[in-house]
Amino acid sequence: MANIKLDNLLKSYGDTEVLHGVNGDINDGEFVVIVGPSGCGKSTLLRMIAGLETVTSGEVSIGGKMVNNLEPADRDIAMVFQNYALYPHMSVYDNMAYGLKIRGIAKSEIKRRVNEAAEILEIGDYLKRKPRALSGGQRQRVAMGRAIVREPSVFLFDEPLSNLDAKLRVQMRLEIRKLQKRLGVTSIFVTHDQVEAMTLGDRLMVLNGGYVEQFGTPIELYENPQTVFVAGFIGSPAMNFIPATARDDGTVELQNGDVVPGVATTGTVTLGVRPEHLVPHDKGMFQIKVLMREQLGANTLIHGVLKGTDTEMVVSLAGTHDISEGAEMRFSAAKKLLHFFDATTGKRLS
Amino acid sequence: MIENRPVLTFLSHLILIFGVAMIAFPIWITFVASTHTDIRMTQVPLPLWPGDQLFVNLNETLIGEGAAGTNNVPVWRMMLNSLVMALSIAFGKIAISLISAFAIVYFKFPFRMMFFWLIFITLMLPVEVRILPTYEVVAKLGLLNSYAGLSLPLIASATATFMFRQVFLTIPDEMLESARIDGAGPMRFFWDILLPLSRTNIAALFVILFIYGWNQYLWPLLITQDTNMTTIVMSIKQLLESAEATPEWNIIMMTALLAMLPPILVVVFMQKLFVKGLTETDK
Ligand SMILES: Nc1ncnc2c1ncn2[C@@H]1O[C@H](COP(=O)(O)OP(=O)(O)OP(=O)(O)O)[C@@H](O)[C@H]1O
Numbered sequence A: 001m002a003n004i005k006l007d008n009l010l011k012s013y014g015d016t017e018v019l020h021g022v023n024g025d026i027n028d029g030e031f032v033v034i035v036g037p038s039g040c041g042k043s044t045l046l047r048m049i050a051g052l053e054t055v056t057s058g059e060v061s062i063g064g065k066m067v068n069n070l071e072p073a074d075r076d077i078a079m080v081f082q083n084y085a086l087y088p089h090m091s092v093y094d095n096m097a098y099g100l101k102i103r104g105i106a107k108s109e110i111k112r113r114v115n116e117a118a119e120i121l122e123i124g125d126y127l128k129r130k131p132r133a134l135s136g137g138q139r140q141r142v143a144m145g146r147a148i149v150r151e152p153s154v155f156l157f158d159e160p161l162s163n164l165d166a167k168l169r170v171q172m173r174l175e176i177r178k179l180q181k182r183l184g185v186t187s188i189f190v191t192h193d194q195v196e197a198m199t200l201g202d203r204l205m206v207l208n209g210g211y212v213e214q215f216g217t218p219i220e221l222y223e224n225p226q227t228v229f230v231a232g233f234i235g236s237p238a239m240n241f242i243p244a245t246a247r248d249d250g251t252v253e254l255q256n257g258d259v260v261p262g263v264a265t266t267g268t269v270t271l272g273v274r275p276e277h278l279v280p281h282d283k284g285m286f287q288i289k290v291l292m293r294e295q296l297g298a299n300t301l302i303h304g305v306l307k308g309t310d311t312e313m314v315v316s317l318a319g320t321h322d323i324s325e326g327a328e329m330r331f332s333a334a335k336k337l338l339h340f341f342d343a344t345t346g347k348r349l350s
Numbered sequence B: 001m002i003e004n005r006p007v008l009t010f011l012s013h014l015i016l017i018f019g020v021a022m023i024a025f026p027i028w029i030t031f032v033a034s035t036h037t038d039i040r041m042t043q044v045p046l047p048l049w050p051g052d053q054l055f056v057n058l059n060e061t062l063i064g065e066g067a068a069g070t071n072n073v074p075v076w077r078m079m080l081n082s083l084v085m086a087l088s089i090a091f092g093k094i095a096i097s098l099i100s101a102f103a104i105v106y107f108k109f110p111f112r113m114m115f116f117w118l119i120f121i122t123l124m125l126p127v128e129v130r131i132l133p134t135y136e137v138v139a140k141l142g143l144l145n146s147y148a149g150l151s152l153p154l155i156a157s158a159t160a161t162f163m164f165r166q167v168f169l170t171i172p173d174e175m176l177e178s179a180r181i182d183g184a185g186p187m188r189f190f191w192d193i194l195l196p197l198s199r200t201n202i203a204a205l206f207v208i209l210f211i212y213g214w215n216q217y218l219w220p221l222l223i224t225q226d227t228n229m230t231t232i233v234m235s236i237k238q239l240l241e242s243a244e245a246t247p248e249w250n251i252i253m254m255t256a257l258l259a260m261l262p263p264i265l266v267v268v269f270m271q272k273l274f275v276k277g278l279t280e281t282d283k
């Protein structure tokens, strides 16, 4: 078991810097998800922790020990790859046993660990098969098994679910979560899927363009996004962003002249409000012209624009609603559900 | 394409049968000749059906004197020489090119690409082109009339290196990375992962290289004066010269048959692996 400390981690390939100083403390037994759009440096960060990528500057510590210069095998980690990277010429059993054999662990102990992992993952029936004779989901389990038998102090996952179909993905997601809880091993999981991130992680590290935007629990990220990027990235459908101008009296004025309670600041701000926080209200401050309506059964999505502007708005209402397209409606949201961001830096104004 | 045109089918079969006959007929004649006495082989018309002298001729050729007029060692000895040479060349080439491809693909060292292209350029320098300097080197090393002299100069292979390089490049990086996490060092990775994954390619290459080695003519001719080191392919030429004087066609043809046999056996037994090695992409 181990905690992980990332201290000002920096990575450059030649002249291009892809990670610009990542900091973070990951507690023992915690499940942290690194999430962000494609190309933001998630895999690079994970591979630096694994030791597969050199650290340009900064420090990675695992269990209180600086591991920058340790080989991956000596870091007491196990990694699950997106394409599983099983050895195609070895049986499932040998795939799981290989690392243990190299470590010189006794045959009987290897057997015990592999059988135990096989039982946990329900792959006992395929131990003699080659990976090519397994389905994607089964291969995924074998890859997990290979990680488990090592009994490492850290699990690293690089988008291990993205090659599975949607249903299996949801199922494996739950299993990974349960397994991690049961084994209590510190885990870092990389994904670009925010739903996966929200359901799996104790805490989420949101990366964007090589910077950590925010590092916190899913609820913190949802309720208190520190930047426009996090606000837009977390939650589905995404938060509505409305340009506005701050006024002296602590309110903000939308582009159509409507006034909304705001924060004490000056200049232009971005007002954010989640679709599910807008409720129909006769005197609501948001006048929306409905363009399209999506009935999803459990809820109804209304797509429209803020009246008098071309700012697109989405509203999510619980249940079914018979709203005709072209109608104009007023919505309001509780003041504490309104988010304000600096229009230029994108940082939260509180 | 599913067609049912009897005339076309008949025609194409005819052409195919003709082609097979073209190739098979000389071999058949060779075989027939090796089963008659030398007297019968000088009489016209030549026999088209096998006689009863197969084992007599086989015995005479393989362990006896061989054809009159040559001072050759028995054919078994020449076959052994050829076999040792062909196997050394095939295994040597495979070993050397596996290792050099491994170095080029998986290690970062200064001038890596330069070395790759240097190896590649040797494609333009087969033995025939560099035969004199190579002879000089081999002679100075005292390797004339030895198996080492027969095989060493032919072992370096750009083609095989290039082929293994391509094979290694198709193996995903994650394979190396998970081996690293499993704690496998470079040599373990080579033995436990790369070699098994290149198994079929090695087999395919072995077939090609064995035949290449077996069929070497010019180089063995140049560096072996000792008749004990004669290879069977060399001896066929000598047999033809002797045929001018006392044509023992039965023995000559038997020798030719024996010379064909090992390459055929290698192809037959390794055919499955060979095809797999050239077509399989499942990595
Ligand atoms: N070997 C390399 N040389 C140069 N640039 C690289 C190299 N590897 C990655 N990069 C760059 O680093 C950035 C981060 O890459 P990384 O693979 O970490 O992205 P990612 O967040 O994992 O994306 P994805 O979700 O698509 O996997 C990318 O812009 C990529 O182009």
Ligand SMILES: [Mg+2]
Residues within 6 Å of the ligand: A042, A043, A044
């Ligand atoms: Mg990635």
